[in-house]
Amino acid sequence: MKSVIDRISIIEVGPRDGLQNIGKFIPTEIKCEFVKALVESGIRELEVTSFVSPKNIPQLSDAEKLMSMLDKRDDVVYSCLVPTVRGLERAIRVGVKKVVFFVGASNEFNVRNLNANIEETISNFKIMKKICEENRIKIKGSISTAFYCPFRGYVNPEDVIRVMNMLNDMGVDEIILCDTAGYATPKDVEILLNKVFKYYKPESLGLHMHNTYGFAIACVYKAFEMGIRKFEASTGGLGGCPNAPGATGNVATEILVNFFEKMGFQTGISLIDLEKALDMINEFIEKDKKCIRNM
């Protein structure tokens, strides 16, 4: 007999982190239908789009349109990535209630990804934080390259904790540690979390793993064993990173749901309904060869 010990939060990032890597533009109606199908499956928090320059990521140039089309519900959180004040202002105009601040633990990555060093990025976030406060917007602080950097290699836990402290001092609501390139092993997870847990409680943190080498589920399990209960994932294992060469998709949401449910934990997500969402988006994505699935 399996008993329910506690609950696992699975945050869907497919509409943002997954779709941003698809070359061919997906109509906003299809994106909206995808998000709707994900919500129907029981997912209660989704990173749906980015308010970035349409020139940088043309796929997400319909951020306003998508946000205005989504079915607003009190029990569902739609978060959006905002790298600049301008992006944040765009998000506010369409009623976004939670935003994502992304900063690299590796300065080399941050410079290439945001065209600014870590300190400049954090200074910018401080301005944005005030605007968020005024508008009662929650903030997720996501730290990219928290294990490895595609340009620098291994990233020391001390560098990760330094950036965590910057975000924490600024007053973000939660911190997500991201293995942007998908290079981390469970041993790396263990080393980082052991150091991080000296300053942060497991419940204030989440993990975002990519499956470049097929290690993601082992890393998730290690983090779970150490107390982490929040994981980001992408339905169908869609994803990658435009600025992390060779990185493939996120750990697949359906694998995580099945994994934890089989071990007796509740995710609140129906695998059958999740597969409907996957089938629905796959119909559009399979026409585009740039899609990378990691199942």
Next chain:
Amino acid sequence: MKSVIDRISIIEVGPRDGLQNIGKFIPTEIKCEFVKALVESGIRELEVTSFVSPKNIPQLSDAEKLMSMLDKRDDVVYSCLVPTVRGLERAIRVGVKKVVFFVGASNEFNVRNLNANIEETISNFKIMKKICEENRIKIKGSISTAFYCPFRGYVNPEDVIRVMNMLNDMGVDEIILCDTAGYATPKDVEILLNKVFKYYKPESLGLHMHNTYGFAIACVYKAFEMGIRKFEASTGGLGGCPNAPGATGNVATEILVNFFEKMGFQTGISLIDLEKALDMINEFIEKDKKCIRNM
């Protein structure tokens, strides 16, 4: 700095467990070339074929021819599956030095797989064991459905230990626990190994996981944490089981090699050379749509 703590044994089962599921017959010369490429990569033990009825598994009907073509080396072990006295006699005639006895922990599976119940299978193995002794042939005892049975569901650790004891009493040289259907989670691995370790040392055991739901690497990691150092795998994640509906390939050898090497362990296997073997066999397999890869 990563330090070498100890060594991981990776046993390649692709030529047997992988290729047996390919519909189109692969010429023996290609199989031989595949095995040779795997040995070149540093693999030192391989399950290369089965001495079964050619009617049951036509793909492996060239077992004698393959064995006689392989480059015999003192430092390389080619093991072969033998379900019957007749199969064993065939294997002996072509100089096989190590054989695999397969028995299910689930009687339902064993009956469907071997057309005999567990007791009948073990009685048969006892006769075969004597023949092996006379011919100085080593025996690997592989226990299928050691976690779940596709026909019965969860298999109790007590049932697994009962069959382990039968094999051990008979005098096999090692025991491999196989998740034939690929349903096991790390929690299942933990529960089984905790009970098994009351009677058996980790170093006398190995694990053989399939990746049906994408959990295999997490299960391997859990077993590794608990002391297991021997893992069976299939290059390219080839595989499945003709008698386990829905089961997909074994955990991929290249993922395991990369996984353990990245954590600072030695496998003795070159990833670059392993990929040559994979490329070589993929050329033939990709023409056949029945192949299932799990990468």
